[in-house]
Amino acid sequence: MARALAADPPVLLMDEPFGAVDPITRQRLQDELINIQHELQKxxxxxxxxxxxxxxxxxxxxxxxEGARVVQYDAPERILAEPADEFVEDFIGSGAGLKQLTLTRVREVDLVPAATARPGEDVRAVLRRADETGTRDVVVVDDRGRPLSWPSRRQLERVGTVPRERNERLPLVGTNSTLNDALDTMLVSSTGAALVVGARDRFEGVIYVETVMAAITEARRSVAAEDAPLGHNTGELPAVDATPGGGGR
Incomplete structure (x- = not known):
């Protein structure tokens, strides 16, 4: 019995794991949980x-x-598109169209490239590099490619070398973040854009609010999950005779 149990894949149960933290911390912890799950496959x-x-x-x-009755068991996109009854509709709440943004990850949309610069680098060389690549953003990164600051072109033109200061309030989202997370980050920072970081917080590109708006428009046109199975409590479960010879397994 012990060997059989050890062979079974472990299941991690989490009860309201992020309910007591602020929204920004909650978003980052959720992203980290997704990263861990992708690595461990539990x-x-x-x-x-x-x-x-x-x-x-x-x-x-x-x-x-109430009474632990399952009213719908489905893929998230199917529940948003086809709630089983009024209870599920009320649970989803208003703005189901915007909730479609939670189905799309930042990694699934096209990011806008930006020129990267290192602290202490000559500003003229950085701006020339940005012009050559046709990018409007310059992101200052450290030796590991992690964003330090996001100065405007006008700010850079006022100094001779790239500043070394770290901006602790950069609007950052991960590649595993949802478009809903990205939109929240943009609204909080009032920038209309956010820097996207990948593994080990390495800079990947910029996402703009126009990308999110385009995703909202697309979500209104069509909802996927054609093959998602339904899971409503619409009938009685078949009884199984577990007595010897009764057909039970």
Whole structure:
């Protein structure tokens, strides 16, 4: 029995894991959980009352009514497109179209490239490099390619060398973040754009609000998940005779 149990894949149960943290920290912890899951490939069962969080984290969502009755078990996109009943509609809440943004990851959209610069580098060389590549953004990165600051062209033209200061309030989103996360980050920072970082926080590119708006338009046109199975409590479960010779397994 012990050997059989050891062979089974472990399941991690998380009950409201991010309910007590602020929104920005919650977003980063969710992204980190997704990164960990991609590396370890473990099954995670997450209990939450936040539907946006369920859509972001879950490959499948089970919506429970009172009495632990499963009212819908589906892929997130199917639940958003075809809620089983009024209870699920109320649980989803208003703005279902915007919630479609939670289905798309930042890595799935085209990012805008930016010229990168190192602290202490000659500004004229940096601006010349930006002009040659046709990029309007210059991002200062450290030796590991992690963003330090995001100065405007006008700010750079006022100095001779690239500044070394780190901006602690940079609008950052990860490649595993959702477009909804990216939009939240843009609104909080009032920049209309955000820097995208990948593995080990290495700079990957810039995402603009226009990209998010285009995704909203596309989400209104069509909703995927044609092959998602339905999971409603629409009938009785078949009884199984477990007595010897009764056909039970």
């Amino acid at each position: 099954t995670i069962v997450c209990v939450t009352h936040d539907f946006d969080e369920a859509v972001k984290l879950g490959d499948w969502i089970a919506v429970f009514d």
